[in-house]
Structure formats: structure tokens, C-alpha cells
Amino acid sequence: MGKIRLIIAIIVGKLMICLTKLTGSQGTVFPGRIALIICPEILKILGENISEEIIVITGTNGKTTTSNMVAQILKEHDYSLVHNAAGANMITGITTAFIDKTNLIGTKIFHYALLETDEANIPLLLKELTPKVVVITNFFSDQLDRFGQLDNIINLVKDALRNTKIELVLNADDPLVTHFQSDTGLHCWYFGFKETDYDKKESFHNNKVGKYCVFCQSELVFDKYHYAQLGKFYCPNCGNRNPEPNFVAHSLVMNPTISFWVNDIYIESPYQGFYNAYNILAAVSIAKLVGLKDEFITNAIKIYQPQAGRMESFNIAAKKVILILVKNPIGLNQAMAALEQESQSKNILFILNDNAGDSRDVSWIWETDLEMLATNQLNINNFICAGTCSGDIAVRLKYSGFPAGNIVLVKNLAEGIEELITRDSEVCYVFTTYSALFSSRKMLIKYQDKYKADISALKVKDFMGMGE
Amino acid sequence: MATFKIGFLYPEHMDLYGDDGNLIIIKKRLEWLGHSVLITKINLGQNYDLKEYDFLFMGTGTSYNQARVTKELEPQKDTLFALMEEGVPMLFMATAFQLLGQSYVIDRGKSVTGLGIFNFYVENGLHRLTGNTLISAILNGQEVSIVGFANHMARIYSEDENLLPFGLVVKGQGNNNDKLEGIRYKNFIGSNLHGPLLAKNPILADYFIDVMFKRKNINRDVILDDAIELFAHQQARTRLI
Numbered sequence: 041m042g043k044i045r046l047i048i049a050i051i052v053g054k055l056m057i058c059l060t061k062l063t064g065s066q067g068t069v070f071p072g073r074i075a076l077i078i079c080p081e082i083l084k085i086l087g088e089n090i091s092e093e094i095i096v097i098t099g100t101n102g103k104t105t106t107s108n109m110v111a112q113i114l115k116e117h118d119y120s121l122v123h124n125a126a127g128a129n130m131i132t133g134i135t136t137a138f139i140d141k142t143n144l145i146g147t148k149i150f151h152y153a154l155l156e157t158d159e160a161n162i163p164l165l166l167k168e169l170t171p172k173v174v175v176i177t178n179f180f181s182d183q184l185d186r187f188g189q190l191d192n193i194i195n196l197v198k199d200a201l202r203n204t205k206i207e208l209v210l211n212a213d214d215p216l217v218t219h220f221q222s223d224t225g226l227h228c229w230y231f232g233f234k235e236t237d238y239d240k241k242e243s244f245h246n247n248k249v250g251k252y253c254v255f256c257q258s259e260l261v262f263d264k265y266h267y268a269q270l271g272k273f274y275c276p277n278c279g280n281r282n283p284e285p286n287f288v289a290h291s292l293v294m295n296p297t298i299s300f301w302v303n304d305i306y307i308e309s310p311y312q313g314f315y316n317a318y319n320i321l322a323a324v325s326i327a328k329l330v331g332l333k334d335e336f337i338t339n340a341i342k343i344y345q346p347q348a349g350r351m352e353s354f355n356i357a358a359k360k361v362i363l364i365l366v367k368n369p370i371g372l373n374q375a376m377a378a379l380e381q382e383s384q385s386k387n388i389l390f391i392l393n394d395n396a397g398d399s400r401d402v403s404w405i406w407e408t409d410l411e412m413l414a415t416n417q418l419n420i421n422n423f424i425c426a427g428t429c430s431g432d433i434a435v436r437l438k439y440s441g442f443p444a445g446n447i448v449l450v451k452n453l454a455e456g457i458e459e460l461i462t463r464d465s466e467v468c469y470v471f472t473t474y475s476a477l478f479s480s481r482k483m484l485i486k487y488q489d490k491y492k493a494d495i496s497a498l499k500v501k502d503f504m505g506m507g508e
Numbered sequence: 509m510a511t512f513k514i515g516f517l518y519p520e521h522m523d524l525y526g527d528d529g530n531l532i533i534i535k536k537r538l539e540w541l542g543h544s545v546l547i548t549k550i551n552l553g554q555n556y557d558l559k560e561y562d563f564l565f566m567g568t569g570t571s572y573n574q575a576r577v578t579k580e581l582e583p584q585k586d587t588l589f590a591l592m593e594e595g596v597p598m599l600f601m602a603t604a605f606q607l608l609g610q611s612y613v614i615d616r617g618k619s620v621t622g623l624g625i626f627n628f629y630v631e632n633g634l635h636r637l638t639g640n641t642l643i644s645a646i647l648n649g650q651e652v653s654i655v656g657f658a659n660h661m662a663r664i665y666s667e668d669e670n671l672l673p674f675g676l677v678v679k680g681q682g683n684n685n686d687k688l689e690g691i692r693y694k695n696f697i698g699s700n701l702h703g704p705l706l707a708k709n710p711i712l713a714d715y716f717i718d719v720m721f722k723r724k725n726i727n728r729d730v731i732l733d734d735a736i737e738l739f740a741h742q743q744a745r746t747r748l749i
């Protein structure tokens with residue numbers, strides 16, 4: 041009976057995946073949800089088809105980029121793998137990924153499963169699957185409204201990991217992550233940065249969560265910050281400090297693309313920004329632990345291009361438009377930091393939503409360092425505000441000191457993109473929260489094609505002597 | 509031109525969810541009205557005189573920090589209440605105002621004694637009350653709409669005849685099931701609508717500012733352009749009704 045239920049669940053799941061693909065929607069959650077109702081053990085059963093290792097990647101920021109890079113390295117090696125889609129990182133989305141890959145009777149074998157997993161879903165996931173490795177990228181305040189406060193989430197993850205045989209791969213520079221060793225007793229591997237030319241003596245203004253020692257609540261002393269609360273720290277009261285990393289990143293250059301060394305491997309990437317340097321470091325550490333060859337690792341990272349919303353670039357009416365996903369204060373601060381490297385004048389379209397997949401509480405925009413806009417050192421001409429909470433971001437910008445006259449409220453995405461490219465500027469950016477990422481990307485491609493068509497039409501007219 | 513002194517209570521421990529946005533807003537508005545503002549951050553273990561300030565503010569914190577702050581404020585509670593009696597404007601967000609009652613709850617459901625300034629108590633409910641919320645409040649004798657975001661486990665039960673609610677819930681979440689939101693005593697307002705409450709409610713920001721002006725005998729002669737703020741208010745309100 042169980043076998044029949046499994047097969048029905050797989051067939052129904054696969055049909056629904058086809059349907060969502062046909063309708064062009066990003067629905068990666070629903071097929072898994074229905075399949076789990078039909079056959080609650082489906083994930084457990086399909087998880088047994090992984091011949092090598094199940095790797096789980098969790099943490100607040102960088103899950104998607106890190107796991108995509110590891111996937112790229114595994115593909116270079118010709119390994120087969122199950123890998124869940126960006127953002128579909130709850131149990132349901134992970135189940136969908138397994139159903140999509142397996143055969144109709146659920147017996148197909150894969151080398152690896154690479155699972156980007158939402159922090160709050162770790163306890164559920166570990167009930168179904170037994171990963172060899174769990175990677176924790178970092179912990180920042182994110183979507184507090186959805187899961188309760190950050191310390192609750194951290195405790196939830198810790199409780200779930202205790203009494204398992206899992207090996208942890210941890211960020212040695214994050215005081216909210218390093219204590220997992222002593223609190224779980226598990227074997228841990230660490231990755232971290234040596235000092236870099238980009239370190240700061242001060243953290244950003246709202247560094248609250250990572251400021252205190254998790255063991256004794258005393259204020260930590262930071263010698264330097266890489267970004268946010270990631271840095272070299274120690275507790276003057278109890279001696280808590282960074283562990284020695286196994287994977288040491290050094291000689292970082294951001295020019296603006298990233299290069300650095302991990303132990304004795306030289307890494308180059310088309311990515312930008314310190315947060316991406318951490319993602320690359322995490323991916324390289326995982327790949328080394330799994331035993332992958334250096335040349336495959338360096339090659340995969342070198343050719344791996346930024347994906348949707350990770351600084352993807354478009355060309356509309358001869359203007360460069362860069363799409364950036366911003367979903368929490370650290371992400372927005374990092375996006376602003378990236379703008380500092382760009383001297384050209386800018387227009388920014390900010391799409392702030394509070395839908396499913398976004399933070400329901402948009403107060404996070406007040407936990408950012410937008411006050412830097414007051415002096416306009418970033419050379420921004422206009423902010424165009426769209427989305428369900430366009431008013432919230434417009435108010436935030438006004439109180440940051442950005443001139444109210446250059447804040448434009450628009451009714452929808454299309455109007456937003458029109459304003460973005462027609463108002464005077466040399467380069468354009470689109471900042472968007474998760475729920476508008478794919479719709480805005482689609483719209484940008486549409487505009488890109490439309491202007492391309494217009495230009496070729498114009499050229500034809502010119503050629504035939506019909507141009508103005 | 510006057511200088512306004514604002515006391516920001518325990519920013520290191522009580523300021524989650526961008527609560528300090530409220531002070532950015534008060535400060536900017538006072539500056540746009542032609543005055544200067546001095547915000548003093550008051551931290552644990554620091555000496556200070558609450559009587560020096562024209563406006564007092566405290567944001568939300570974890571239950572661990574809530575307990576530390578309660579202990580710190582214990583010797584100051586009579587002064588704090590005297591200032592409320594005198595009409596000093598104050599805004600305390602969520603866990604900050606919840607520690608002013610008889611008791612509140614810290615981690616895993618343990619009840620602890622509050623400052624006892626007011627006769628209400630706080631229990632933890634079974635689930636989180638969360639979501640966009642619209643309330644109606646009375647400010648300067650006018651009924652006004654206030655929008656914000658609620659997110660708390662707390663259930664607040666008042667038995668204090670002198671204590672008013674901050675407002676009546678039109679849509680969304682209140683103190684418990686009684687459709688009341690927050691607490692109000694003269695010009696003291698405590699609200700569960702945490703984060704930058706004043707951002708979409710310029711009328712509430714101006715209420716505090718008008719009280720400050722009155723206490724300094726200043727006439728308000730400049731009208732601010734609130735088109736963006738009112739758009740944001742209306743946008744949030746429209747989605748709720």
C-alpha cells in the first residue's frame with residue numbers, strides 16, 4: 041500500500057510541476073505540499089536514493105548563492121544531484137525538488153542532494169533526512185515577524201542538531217554561529233577571513249544582535265569588522281573568541297569583482313561585494329570537505345555568473361540596469377555599499393513588497409544605514425518607489441535626508457521602469473524584495489527586447505531614408 | 509528657535525525592529541519646524557535625570573533585556589510616574605510599556621514582577637498576534653486613524669480605571685481579544701505597534717510635538733508638507749479596509 045501511495049504522490053507531484061511550468065508561474069511549493077499530504081513519508085523515502093551525501097545549507101543570507109556555487113562545482117565533476125530552487129527552501133519546496141528529479145517509481149539514484157534550507161525548517165527537515173553536513177552561513181535579523189526572535193531560531197536549530205552525527209561547517213567570524221560547537225558537541229569545520237583591506241573599526245549603526253557574548257551576555261570586543269557583526273571578536277569576561285578556521289581566506293581584492301586565496305587555492309569570481317566573498321568561501325570549504333578537486337573548484341567559481349537578482353545586468357535603451365534582491369537590512373546595506381564603487385549618476389527603482397516570501401513587517405527598512413543618502417555621496421538622482429509598501433520606502437527615504445522632490449511614487453512596475461529609464465541618469469538600479477524578483481526580471485527583459493526592436497526599426501528607417 | 513532634549517532609554521538593549529526610526533522622525537520634523545534637537549542615549553548603568561527631557565522614548569527588547577531594564581528603572585519609577593502626571597510626552601513600544609504593569613512574562617512562560625506603575629498584567633498567549641493593524645485613537649479631541657504592525661505573544665489585561673487604551677482596533681491585532689490597543693495615560697502612549705510607528709502616522713508625531721511646544725509656550729506657525737507620509741498612511745489603511 042505504501043508503495044502505491046508513494047507512486048501516486050510522485051505522479052500527482054510531477055503533473056503539478058508540469059502545470060506550474062506551463063502557466064509560467066514560479067510555484068515550487070504547491071506540488072511538494074500536495075505530495076506530502078498523499079504520502080507523508082515521501083521525503084524520507086526519496087532521501088534514501090542519495091548515494092554520496094546530503095548537504096544542507098542554512099543561515100540568514102547567502103544560502104542561494106552558496107548552494108548554487110556548490111551545485112556548479114558538483115556539475116563540473118559530472119555528479120548527479122537534487123538541488124532545490126532558489127527561495128523554495130521550506131520542506132514543501134525541497135520535496136518538490138526531489139519529486140521533479142526522481143523517476144515515476146521513486147527509485148532513481150543521485151550522488152548528492154544540495155538543500156538550501158530555511159533556518160526555521162531545519163528541525164522538520166532533520167526528521168525526514170539525515171544529512172552528512174549542515175552549513176551555517178550567518179545569522180542576521182531577518183523576517184523576525186515570521187518566526188519569532190533570532191535567538192529563538194538559533195535555539196531551534198541547535199536543539200535539532202543535538203544528538204545527531206552531523207558535521208557542521210560554520211562561519212568562524214560570526215559570534216552568533218561559532219557557539220554551535222560547544223552547544224551541540226558536534227564535529228565542526230570553520231571558514232573565515234583573515235584581515236582585509238576592506239575591514240572597518242565600526243559596525244553599522246544597528247548592530248544589536250551580534251554585539252553580546254552568547255555565553256555570558258557581556259559586550260564583545262571587536263578588533264575589526266568585515267561586515268555587519270562578522271569580524272574578529274573576543275569576550276573580555278569569559279574568553280569566547282573566533283575559533284581557528286580550517287579554511288582561511290586571505291589577500292582579498294574587490295576590484296570590483298572578487299579574488300582571494302582559500303588556504304593555497306587562488307579563487308577568482310565575477311561576483312562583487314564582501315557578502316559574496318563569504319558565499320564563495322563557504323562554497324569552496326564545502327567542496328574541499330566533500331573531496332572535490334581544486335581545478336574543478338576554481339573553474340566552476342570563475343565561470344559562475346550572478347543569477348536573478350544577484351546583480352544581474354540588463355541593457356534598456358542604451359542604459360545599464362542592474363537588478364539586486366534586497367530582503368533585509370544587511371542586504372540593503374551591502375547593496376548600498378556596492379553603489380559606492382560606482383561613480384556614475386544613478387536612478388534607483390525600489391520595489392518594496394510585504395507578500396508571501398517577503399518580510400511581512402517592512403520596518404526592517406528603518407534598521408539600515410540609509411542616512412548616508414543625506415550627503416548624496418552615492419550620486420543618486422532619483423528614487424522611484426513601487427510595490428505594496430511603496431509609501432513606506434518613500435517615507436524612509438525622505439527621513440534619511442534624501443530630497444523629497446526626487447522621490448517618485450508610481451502605481452505599478454511598468455510605470456516604475458519607464459520613470460527609471462527616462463529620468464536623467466547614467467546607470468540604473470532596481471532593488472526588489474523577493475516576491476517581485478521574478479516579475480520585475482521578466483519586465484526588464486521585456487523592456488530590453490522592446491527597445492532593441494525599436495532601435496532596429498529606427499535603423500531600418502534610417503537606411504531607407506525615412507529617419508528624422 | 510528652541511532646543512528640544514529627547515531621552516532615548518536604553519538604545520543598546522531596547523531597540524529592535526527599527527524602533528529608533530521614531531526618533532529620526534521626531535528630530536527631522538522639529539528641525540523642519542526650525543528648532544534644534546539633542547537626543548541623549550541613556551544606557552544601563554549611566555547616571556541621568558529623567559526630568560531633563562522634553563520627550564522620553566523606549567523601544568522594544570528581548571525578554572532578557574526587558575528584565576535588565578526593569579531592574580534598572582526600579583529606583584526611578586516614582587520620578588517616571590511624576591513626569592507622566594505632569595504631562596511630559598512619552599512613547600514606549602511593546603515590551604517597553606509592558607514592563608510598567610504588575611507583571612509580565614519572560615522566556616518559557618515565567619511571570620516576573622513589573623514596575624507596578626499601572627495596574628495591568630501581561631500574560632503570554634498560545635500564538636503570536638501579528639499583522640498590519642488599523643486603530644482609531646483620540647488625539648487633541650479628534651478621532652484619528654493610526655496604522656502599524658503588531659507582532660507579539662503578549663496578552664495585556666488592564667484593571668486600571670485611570671488607564672485608557674491608546675486606541676480601538678478597527679482591523680488587526682490588539683492587547684488581547686477585547687479590541688483595545690496599547691495604553692495611554694495623559695501624554696504617555698504605549699503601543700504594541702512596534703517599529704517606526706510615527707512613519708505612516710505624522711498626526712501622532714505632531715501630537716507629541718504639539719505637546720512639547722505647549723510646554724515651552726511655542727506657537728506652531730509652519731505647516732509641513734506631508735504628502736508622502738499621508739500617501740503611505742492611506743496606502744496601508746486602504747489595504748486593511
Ligand SMILES: [Zn+2]
Nearest residue numbers: 253256275278
Ligand atoms: Zn562571554
